[in-house]
Each structure stands twice: as C-alpha cells, then as structure tokens.
Amino acid sequence: MSRRFIPKVVTANDLILGDAVYLTADNRWSRLHSEAELIEDEDHANARLAFGAAQKLIVVGVYLADAKPGPNGPEPVHFREEFRTRGPSNYPHGKQVETAN
Amino acid sequence: MYSYSEFDEAFIRARVAQFSQQVERRLDGSLTEEEFRPLRLMNGLYLQLHAYMLRVAIPYGTLNPNQMRQLAHIAETWDKGYGHFTTRQNIQFNWPKLKDVPAILKALADVEMHAIQTSGNCVRNVTADHFAGAAADEIEDPRPVAELLRQWSTDHPEFQFLPRKFKIAITGSPNDRAVTRAHDIGLRMVRNAAREPGFEVMVGGGLGRTPMIAHTVREFLPKADLLPYVEAVLSVYNTLGRRDNKYKARIKITVHETGKEEITRLIEDRFAELRPLFGGNDQALLADIEAAFAPPAFRNAPTDAYDAFYAADHAFRAWADTNLTAHRNAQYAIVTISLKAHGETPGDATADQMRLMADLAEKYGHSDLRISHEQNVILPHVHKSDLPTLHAALSQMGLATANVGLISDMIACPGMDYCALATARSIPIAQQISTRFQELGLEQTIGAMKIKISGCINACGHHHVGHIGILGLDRAGVENYQITLGGDGTETAAIGEKTGPGFAYDEIVPAIERIVRAYLDLRHSAEETFLDAYRRVGAAPFKAALYGTEGEKDAA
Structure with a gap:
C-alpha cells in the first residue's frame, strides 16, 4: 500500500543571508525555485536531503518541500513556499525585486 | 532615565565579544548549527522565512533620543531602512545578515541597548505601561521596579532554563494599559487601607494556544517585598512547570493544573523562605534607580x-x-x-x-x-x-495619523510575510481593513475599537484580547481567518469568543465590515462602544451578520 509520492524540492536558508535557496540537479544552491531539482522518488529525495543537509557552511535548516512541475520549472504547492519564492507582501523586498532579472 | 552602571556596561560588552566570536566560529565551521542555534537565540537572532531577524529589547518600552537615532542608523546601515515595533515593546530588524550582527550588537551597546533574553526560556523583556511617569491616573511610575526586575533577571543563573519563556508586565495605574492579566506575572500597583503603594500580583495569564486570564495570588504586596515574591513565583514554576510537553510548559498551565489555592500556598511558602535572604540591598538599589527616573523639570507656561x-x-x-x-x-x-x-x-x-x-x-x-x-x-x-x-x-513625515484607539489603530504581528512560525499573513489584512474603513469614512463614527490580528496560534498579535480578534490559520493549504469577539486587554480583561467557521483571505475584510455595520445598527447611542454593545447583546447578532439569519432571533 504505497501512497503516491508528492514531488519535492530540497530547500534551505542561506547561512549568511538567510534567504531561501533551492538545491539544483547540478548541486548548486539557487535562489530560484524554478531552478530546483524536482524530485519524484522518495529514496532519491532522502538522498538529496542528506546531501543538502551536509553542506553546513552554506545553508541552514534544510528540508523537503512539496512541489509540482510548471512551464518554467518546479513550482511550490503550499502558499508558505510560494511566499518564500517572493518575499513579503507589504514591501518590494526580497526575491521579488532581487531576482527579478 | 536609567543609565548603565559599570557592571551593566561590562556585561553587555563581554556578551558582544562572546557572540562575535561565536558567529566567527559558525562561519568557519567550528560550530555546527545545532550548537550555534541556542547561542544566537540567546542574543535575539532568529532565522525567519526570508532572512534572519534580530529582536532588540527596549526595556519597559523606554528609549532616549540617541537610542532611537541609533536604531535608525542600524536600520539604514545593516537593514532595509526601517524597523518593526512589536507587541512586547521591542524592535525587530527583518533583514540583517549573519556576518553583520556582531557590528549591530556593538552599535546597540554603544547606546546601552542589547538583544539579550529576547528569546529562549528565560525572563523576557519586562513590559510596562507606556504612559508610565506621565499618566494622570498613576499611583507611581512603575519603571524603577521594571528596571530592578531587568537587572535581577538578566543572566539570573537559576532562571536561564525555565520550562518555557516568562513574561512580566507592570503598571502603576489602576487602568491597565499593559495587558497585565495576560502575562505570566502581572503587577498592578494599588494602595492598601493605609494608602501605601504596593502591588496586586497576578499569575498565570497568557494568550497563545491556551488563552488564560491571570489569577490574583496577592491582593496587596508591599513594594519592598516585590523581588523576593517574584523570585518565589519563578522558583515554584521552575520546580513544578512541565518540561515534558512544550505546549503545556507555560506557568498558566502550571497554575491551571495545580489550582489557584495550592499554587498560592506554594508561592507564599517559598516567599517565607526567601524573604529573610533579601537583606535590603535590593531596596538600596531600587532607591538609586528611582532617582534616575525622577520626573523632568516641567515648564510652567501659558497654554x-x-x-x-x-x-x-x-x-x-x-x-x-x-x-x-x-x-x-x-x-x-x-x-x-x-x-x-x-x-x-x-x-x-x-x-x-x-x-x-x-x-x-x-x-x-x-x-x-x-x-x-x-x-x-x-x-x-x-x-x-x-x-x-x-x-x-x-x-x-506621515506621522500625524489621527486614529489612536480607532478601528485602524490595529495590532498586527508580522505573520507569514516574515515569521517562520506563522500559518497565515496578518499585515495585508490589517492594511486592507484600515484602507477600507478610511474609504468608508466611518472611523470616527465607529469610535473606540481594538482589532488585533495574529498570524498563528501563538497570538503575538494579542487577538484573544481584541474587541475583534482575527487569527490566521492554514486550513488544508489555504489561508483562513477565525474571528473572536468581546476580548479585552484592560483591567476588565476577557478572552474573546469564537464566532464560528473562519473566512478566506478575500472574505475576511467584508466579514469585519458586516460585524461593524451590525454594531452601528444595534448600538443605543454613539457613546455605547462596540465592547459595551457586545457585552449587552452577546454574540448572536454578530453571528447573524457573519453567517446569515441564524441566531437573528436572539438579537431582539
């Protein structure tokens, strides 16, 4: 009885900036959710989580977040993760301006 | 106001040096995050959704102009040009970089400020009536006692690892502007039959997931007994408080589970042991502190x-x-x-x-x-x-908004725009409510109204004591807002009651408007405030306004 695995991305915060970052398939930490590796298999997800969590001088608070495929790459499923891709709604701060280009 | 002693100065500087080294060691890998996290939290540094957040203590909410200027300097130099003042009279910076935090703490120390004990299971910043020393209804300025408590609780070896965080609020007035009944310890100055000033001591209040109004454990505590008495409360809590379950660890649960009479007896017994150990140094120190809070030289001039x-x-x-x-x-x-x-x-x-x-x-x-x-x-x-x-x-400078005490003078926590614990956003809801009622031109007509918004059950936005409280939740992956009515944070404190099912993000502002319009329709006169009207008619007419005709009969 295996439940369908909801695809995941590995996400964390940058150690120095605190900004949300995402693990890419080529082992970089990107500021863009759309560049994240979309993981469709549970074992692989756990392996990537362990890989990310080991990078203690780059990131902090590594976890798996639900995601779905989109036209430009993975997209968040939950609104909390969506906010993390943007920044706060009360000021033009964070990713919505810093990664606009 | 109080100026740092040599001891305070040395302590703060030593802590800045210590934390600077800890940051260095985190960045070079000598400290793991697991080791570093409790150290950064001890110094007010949180990791939030988009960035770190530094919470700086403003003891009993008092600042001098140089301190305020330094906060401006910090905001401009290491943050994004602003700061957020909180419901605990603190200020939070939402965008500091980890490597800059030592410099920020040094800049704070330069003006006798710090971020110590703004997190962790210790005695947090002592809050006080913001009108202290000025209010016409005040018995005495409570800030000297608040400062005494600050000095006593800072780095107190017995109380650094309490079962959970501990918040003390103090007011020198019978009219409670410091929400004392919603604190772990609330202190309200009163006079006894001989007209001597002392404190009503209230214990076990708190909001969060289990909101409770504090119980009075002493109707009148002489001022001179305050420190040993507070220490007795902490001591009993430290022994009895639950460490097995984070959600049952606050003193409100201890008081609730132990019972008011038994907890009072335990506190009094412990107080009897502790009182003789206080030989008067605390009172000598308090006298010095009181001198520092002498009233200003008021000008005598025509008005x-x-x-x-x-x-x-x-x-x-x-x-x-x-x-x-x-x-x-x-x-x-x-x-x-x-x-x-x-x-x-x-x-x-x-x-x-x-x-x-x-x-x-x-x-x-x-x-x-x-x-x-x-x-x-x-x-x-x-x-x-x-x-x-x-x-x-x-x-x-956009600072003359004439709305204090009106519907747009809302409390809102940072919510999910910043906070890692939040389950929904608070700030945009507040922005929309204030904009809407300004458009309607109804603010003055509505009169005294306190709306308080929290973005999660921890209730930093004090929603339980809002006349209208709004709690943002995550319901099946969607933001949802629950309404409570009839809360009160003053000396007539009350926890608001839930109206029923919550409202979606785009439904909550119209829902608030329906409540307000129902109030305007049913109030006896403009003098009857929303809270008075609610107490007279109960929740039914407001539920009818929110959810349809159900309950309308009861409104008659």
Missing part, C-alpha cells in the same frame, strides 16, 4: 496658543482628540504618535521617521520616548503650547 489652535484648525483638533491623553500636569499632554497610517504596516517606522521622533522628543518632549505594546510611539511629556508645532512636524 492659550494650544486652545486657540485647537479651536481654529480642524486637522489638529481631530488629531488632538484621538492622539492625546491627559497628563498629570494639566499644562502637558501625552502624545501618541500613530504608526498605523492607513494602508501601511502596523508598527513599522522608517529611519527618517525614527530620527524625526528622536529630534521632536529632544526638542519638545524632555528627551523621553516610549514604545507601546499597541505598536505606537509615545512622547509622554509635551507642553500643550508645543503641540501645534509638533503636529505640523509629524505631518511632514
């Missing part, structure tokens, strides 16, 4: 200019009617500067605004500034003749 301007200028009159409070000196007024401009973020101030407030405090306010738990800034001592000039200066 005719104020009266004339009040009669002539409509905008000034509207502001004076809402934003001024009676001062104990009839020539003076207490000025509340609203940080709730319509459509803006409650509690935020830009660096320029901070500098202006500092300058005005220096020029017209005896160099005294306060932060209220309602996220406004107070100039507690302004001579009435200076008010027209002050108002004009505030207007230039």
Whole structure:
C-alpha cells in the first residue's frame, strides 16, 4: 500500500543571508525555485536531503518541500513556499525585486 | 532615565565579544548549527522565512533620543531602512545578515541597548505601561521596579532554563494599559487601607494556544517585598512547570493544573523562605534607580496658543482628540504618535521617521520616548503650547495619523510575510481593513475599537484580547481567518469568543465590515462602544451578520 509520492524540492536558508535557496540537479544552491531539482522518488529525495543537509557552511535548516512541475520549472504547492519564492507582501523586498532579472 | 552602571556596561560588552566570536566560529565551521542555534537565540537572532531577524529589547518600552537615532542608523546601515515595533515593546530588524550582527550588537551597546533574553526560556523583556511617569491616573511610575526586575533577571543563573519563556508586565495605574492579566506575572500597583503603594500580583495569564486570564495570588504586596515574591513565583514554576510537553510548559498551565489555592500556598511558602535572604540591598538599589527616573523639570507656561489652535484648525483638533491623553500636569499632554497610517504596516517606522521622533522628543518632549505594546510611539511629556508645532512636524513625515484607539489603530504581528512560525499573513489584512474603513469614512463614527490580528496560534498579535480578534490559520493549504469577539486587554480583561467557521483571505475584510455595520445598527447611542454593545447583546447578532439569519432571533 504505497501512497503516491508528492514531488519535492530540497530547500534551505542561506547561512549568511538567510534567504531561501533551492538545491539544483547540478548541486548548486539557487535562489530560484524554478531552478530546483524536482524530485519524484522518495529514496532519491532522502538522498538529496542528506546531501543538502551536509553542506553546513552554506545553508541552514534544510528540508523537503512539496512541489509540482510548471512551464518554467518546479513550482511550490503550499502558499508558505510560494511566499518564500517572493518575499513579503507589504514591501518590494526580497526575491521579488532581487531576482527579478 | 536609567543609565548603565559599570557592571551593566561590562556585561553587555563581554556578551558582544562572546557572540562575535561565536558567529566567527559558525562561519568557519567550528560550530555546527545545532550548537550555534541556542547561542544566537540567546542574543535575539532568529532565522525567519526570508532572512534572519534580530529582536532588540527596549526595556519597559523606554528609549532616549540617541537610542532611537541609533536604531535608525542600524536600520539604514545593516537593514532595509526601517524597523518593526512589536507587541512586547521591542524592535525587530527583518533583514540583517549573519556576518553583520556582531557590528549591530556593538552599535546597540554603544547606546546601552542589547538583544539579550529576547528569546529562549528565560525572563523576557519586562513590559510596562507606556504612559508610565506621565499618566494622570498613576499611583507611581512603575519603571524603577521594571528596571530592578531587568537587572535581577538578566543572566539570573537559576532562571536561564525555565520550562518555557516568562513574561512580566507592570503598571502603576489602576487602568491597565499593559495587558497585565495576560502575562505570566502581572503587577498592578494599588494602595492598601493605609494608602501605601504596593502591588496586586497576578499569575498565570497568557494568550497563545491556551488563552488564560491571570489569577490574583496577592491582593496587596508591599513594594519592598516585590523581588523576593517574584523570585518565589519563578522558583515554584521552575520546580513544578512541565518540561515534558512544550505546549503545556507555560506557568498558566502550571497554575491551571495545580489550582489557584495550592499554587498560592506554594508561592507564599517559598516567599517565607526567601524573604529573610533579601537583606535590603535590593531596596538600596531600587532607591538609586528611582532617582534616575525622577520626573523632568516641567515648564510652567501659558497654554492659550494650544486652545486657540485647537479651536481654529480642524486637522489638529481631530488629531488632538484621538492622539492625546491627559497628563498629570494639566499644562502637558501625552502624545501618541500613530504608526498605523492607513494602508501601511502596523508598527513599522522608517529611519527618517525614527530620527524625526528622536529630534521632536529632544526638542519638545524632555528627551523621553516610549514604545507601546499597541505598536505606537509615545512622547509622554509635551507642553500643550508645543503641540501645534509638533503636529505640523509629524505631518511632514506621515506621522500625524489621527486614529489612536480607532478601528485602524490595529495590532498586527508580522505573520507569514516574515515569521517562520506563522500559518497565515496578518499585515495585508490589517492594511486592507484600515484602507477600507478610511474609504468608508466611518472611523470616527465607529469610535473606540481594538482589532488585533495574529498570524498563528501563538497570538503575538494579542487577538484573544481584541474587541475583534482575527487569527490566521492554514486550513488544508489555504489561508483562513477565525474571528473572536468581546476580548479585552484592560483591567476588565476577557478572552474573546469564537464566532464560528473562519473566512478566506478575500472574505475576511467584508466579514469585519458586516460585524461593524451590525454594531452601528444595534448600538443605543454613539457613546455605547462596540465592547459595551457586545457585552449587552452577546454574540448572536454578530453571528447573524457573519453567517446569515441564524441566531437573528436572539438579537431582539
């Protein structure tokens, strides 16, 4: 009885900036959710989580977040993760301006 | 106000040096995050959704102009040009970089400030009535006692690892502006039959997931017994408080599970043991501190200019009617500067605004500034003749919003725009409510109204004690807002009652409007406030307004 695995991305915060970052398939930490590796298999997800969590001088608070495929790459499923891709709604701060280009 | 002693100065500097090294060791890998996390939290540094957040203590909400200017400097140099004043009279910076935090802490130490014990299971910043030392209804300025508690609780070896965090609030007035009944310990100054000042001691209040109004464990505690008594409360809690379940670890649960009578007995027994150990040094220290809080040299000058301007200028009159409070000196007024401009973020101030407030405090306010738990800034001592000039200066910088105590003077926590614990956003809801009621032009008609918004069950936005409380939740992956009615944070404290099912993000503002319109329809007169009306008619007519005809019969 295996439940369908909801695809995941590995996400964390940058150690120095605190900004949300995402693990890419080529082992970089990107500021863009759309560049994240979309993981469709549970074992692989756990392996990537362990890989990310080991990078203690780059990131902090590594976890798996639900995601779905989109036209430009993975997209968040939950609104909390969506906010993390943007920044706060009360000021033009964070990713919505810093990664606009 | 109080100035750091050599001891305070050395302690703060040592802590800055210590934490600077800890940051270095985290960045070079000698400390893991697991090791570093408790160290950063001890120094007020959180990791939030988009960045780190530094929470800086403003003891009992009191600042001098140089401190306010330094906060502006920090906001501009290491953050994004603003700061957020919180419901615990603190200020939070939302965007510091880890490597810059040591420099920020040093800049704070330069003006006798710090971020110590703004997190962790210890005694947090002691909060106080923001009108302390100025209010006409005050028995005594509570801040010397708050400062004594600050010194006693800072790095207190017995109370650094309590079962959970511990919050103390204090007021010197019978009218409670410090929400004392919703704190772990609330202290309200009262007089006994002999007219001596002392404290009503309330224990076990708190909001969060299990909101409770504090029980009074002592109707009258002589002032001189305060420190051993508070220590007795902490000591009993430290022994009995639950460490097995984070959600049952606050003293409110200890009091609830132990029972008021038994907890009172335990506190009194412990107090009897501790009292003789206090040989009077605390009282000598308190006397020194009291001298530092001596009232300013009030000016004696005519106030005719104020009266004339009040009669002539409509905008000034509207502001004076809402934003001024009676001062104990009839020539003076207490000025509340609203940080709730319509459509803006409650509690935020830009660096320029901070500098202006500092300058005005220096020029017209005896160099005294306060932060209220309602996220406004107070100039507690302004001579009435200076008010027209002050108002004009505030207007230039978007700081003259005439809405204190009205529907747009909301409390809102940072919510999911910043906070890692949040389950929904708070700030945009507050922005939309204030914008909507400004458009309707109904604010003055509605009158006294406190809306308080929290973005999660931890209730930093005090929603339980809002006349209208809004709690943002995550319901099946969607933001949902639950409404409570009838809450009260004053001396007649009450926890608001849930109305029923919550509302979606785009439904909550219309829902609030329906409640307000129902109130306007049913109130006896403009003098009957929302809270009075709610107490008279109960929840039924408001539920009917929210959910349809159900309950309408009861409204008659």
